[in-house]
Amino acid sequence: MTPGEPLIRWDWLLSHAGEIGQRVGEHLELTLIAVAVGFLIAFLLSLAALRVPRLYGPISWTTGILYTIPSLALFALLIPYTGLSLLTAEIGLVSYTLLILIRNIVAGVRGVPAEVREAARGMGYTDRQILWRIELPLALAVIFAGIRIATITTIGLVTVTALIGQGGMGYFILLGIQLFFSTALIVGALGSVILAVLADGSLVLVQRALTPWTHTP
Amino acid sequence: MPRCHAGAMAERRGATVELREVTKRYGDTVAVDHLSLTAPAGRITVLIGPSGCGKTTSLRMVNRLIEPTSGEILIDGHNVLQEDPTQLRRRIGYVIQQVGLFPHRTIGQNVATVPQLLGWPDARIRARVDELLSLIGFDPARMRDRYPAQLSGGERQRVGVARAMAAEPPLMLMDEPFGAVDPIVRERLQNEFLQLQRTQGITVVFVTHDIDEAIKLGDRVAIMRTGKLVQFAPPAELLAHPADDFVARFVGSDRGLKRLSLLTVGGAELDPPIDPSRLDGAPVLSPAMSLRDALAEMLVSETQTGMVRDGDRYLGVLTLSHIGRLLRSEQPK
Numbered sequence: 001m002t003p004g005e006p007l008i009r010w011d012w013l014l015s016h017a018g019e020i021g022q023r024v025g026e027h028l029e030l031t032l033i034a035v036a037v038g039f040l041i042a043f044l045l046s047l048a049a050l051r052v053p054r055l056y057g058p059i060s061w062t063t064g065i066l067y068t069i070p071s072l073a074l075f076a077l078l079i080p081y082t083g084l085s086l087l088t089a090e091i092g093l094v095s096y097t098l099l100i101l102i103r104n105i106v107a108g109v110r111g112v113p114a115e116v117r118e119a120a121r122g123m124g125y126t127d128r129q130i131l132w133r134i135e136l137p138l139a140l141a142v143i144f145a146g147i148r149i150a151t152i153t154t155i156g157l158v159t160v161t162a163l164i165g166q167g168g169m170g171y172f173i174l175l176g177i178q179l180f181f182s183t184a185l186i187v188g189a190l191g192s193v194i195l196a197v198l199a200d201g202s203l204v205l206v207q208r209a210l211t212p213w214t215h216t217p
Numbered sequence: 218m219p220r221c222h223a224g225a226m227a228e229r230r231g232a233t234v235e236l237r238e239v240t241k242r243y244g245d246t247v248a249v250d251h252l253s254l255t256a257p258a259g260r261i262t263v264l265i266g267p268s269g270c271g272k273t274t275s276l277r278m279v280n281r282l283i284e285p286t287s288g289e290i291l292i293d294g295h296n297v298l299q300e301d302p303t304q305l306r307r308r309i310g311y312v313i314q315q316v317g318l319f320p321h322r323t324i325g326q327n328v329a330t331v332p333q334l335l336g337w338p339d340a341r342i343r344a345r346v347d348e349l350l351s352l353i354g355f356d357p358a359r360m361r362d363r364y365p366a367q368l369s370g371g372e373r374q375r376v377g378v379a380r381a382m383a384a385e386p387p388l389m390l391m392d393e394p395f396g397a398v399d400p401i402v403r404e405r406l407q408n409e410f411l412q413l414q415r416t417q418g419i420t421v422v423f424v425t426h427d428i429d430e431a432i433k434l435g436d437r438v439a440i441m442r443t444g445k446l447v448q449f450a451p452p453a454e455l456l457a458h459p460a461d462d463f464v465a466r467f468v469g470s471d472r473g474l475k476r477l478s479l480l481t482v483g484g485a486e487l488d489p490p491i492d493p494s495r496l497d498g499a500p501v502l503s504p505a506m507s508l509r510d511a512l513a514e515m516l517v518s519e520t521q522t523g524m525v526r527d528g529d530r531y532l533g534v535l536t537l538s539h540i541g542r543l544l545r546s547e548q549p550k
Contacts, residue, residue: 119317122282122390123331123380124307137321213321213364 009183020187027168027195030158033090035151038097046105056106063098071160079164089161096157097150104146108139141214144207148200155196159188169195231259231420232293232387234279239288241274248274250444251288261414261421263435265428271444272424276390279422280309292388307334310381310389310419314396316373318365324350324376325361331384349379352413371402378410382417391423395430407433428468432456432475440464453479473544477509482525485543487533499524502535512540
């Protein structure tokens, strides 16, 4: 940081408002793609694990290992194959969502009370109807808890993808480090935190709208 | 539909269920062993016995939640084993002890479950839901949109019964439906259910381990032991003539008292009326009263007798020896 320079230069903020907006957009897009694709894969794997319980061990073991690989290392490993691309970024981001999402989807469905399932079967629901009309709706609260954690984690991780040229709020953090410029650093870091808080809040609202039975007086 | 047709409908509503030599084996264990019995149309047939006697397994084979190893189950002469299990279950009401209401659906939606599966038009479903909610003593406008979590245990159990009856099934299977509520609520639910079953004329197969419940609700009671049927008879006969020691022990050493609850004051022989002033403190009994209740009142009175009156008419005097004689007259040799 240059001596005598203020912590935040408001004039820079104002003159770069357009770029900040663009980076916020990139950040959200990277997050949305990662969580959406991650959810799709996690959902299919969860259905497989629910139908064939033997699969749950290997699935959770594999996604657990993916989760423990440091993100920088993962990107470095992928660059020879997929380059400095969006694909490289999303492969990393998606793989980090899987463990949390699969655990919550499976736990949510398994947590449906046995007597509810028994009553549904006894009244003539098919197995497929039980899954889609009873088990998954009842698992929504637990599934949403997983989506919230996955989203917050991803928003944090997206700052790293600036290193492979994918923009987002991480761009300002890199800029701040390179130029010893605290304003950019703060915009990048604080911006990412604010995005995470807002995303989490919106997901809570969506969940409440989707599960009215969980919060009636 | 006007209510006045209930009687006529009752005649054709109930189905007859017949089990023929039904056996269920799990490996080497025989859960149900060549069970044959017929649950008559429009009546309540109770399956009872100690834990592991096969009563619940037998019940769950009727709607094919469990597949029999061998034997035949006929509903109105049709073999259920030749039907699609899901289609079959939609035509049979099913109530379990834990109720299993769908927590994410309102009371109205819960009751509408089977009509919806059967594809009834919306207007008919709405009308049926409101009719059923009224039938179980709910105000439809007030209860329809509540969630199960907002109801008491007894209310949830009522909704479970309404949900099972929604698509007007000719047969209901009930597995200890009143086992999880407290005794006062249970008694109320039993009375309401009896009333409902009589007016709707549904055939009911009912599993319980509570002999008092079996005697109170059952038109016929099947006592089971280790997968076999030990005795199948109306409750009064079961109490008067237990088939063997097992049944006698199972119905309890107080079976004499239990029989009294099935007999009324009107059925007992009476002494001719005597001057009421000589019966000071004696309870006044009506002919419709159960002999068990009458006995309880007589025992605490000084005279040990009861004055039987039907409204204004003084019919006679009931004594302890009359009650004893009535019990002995029906006793086996």
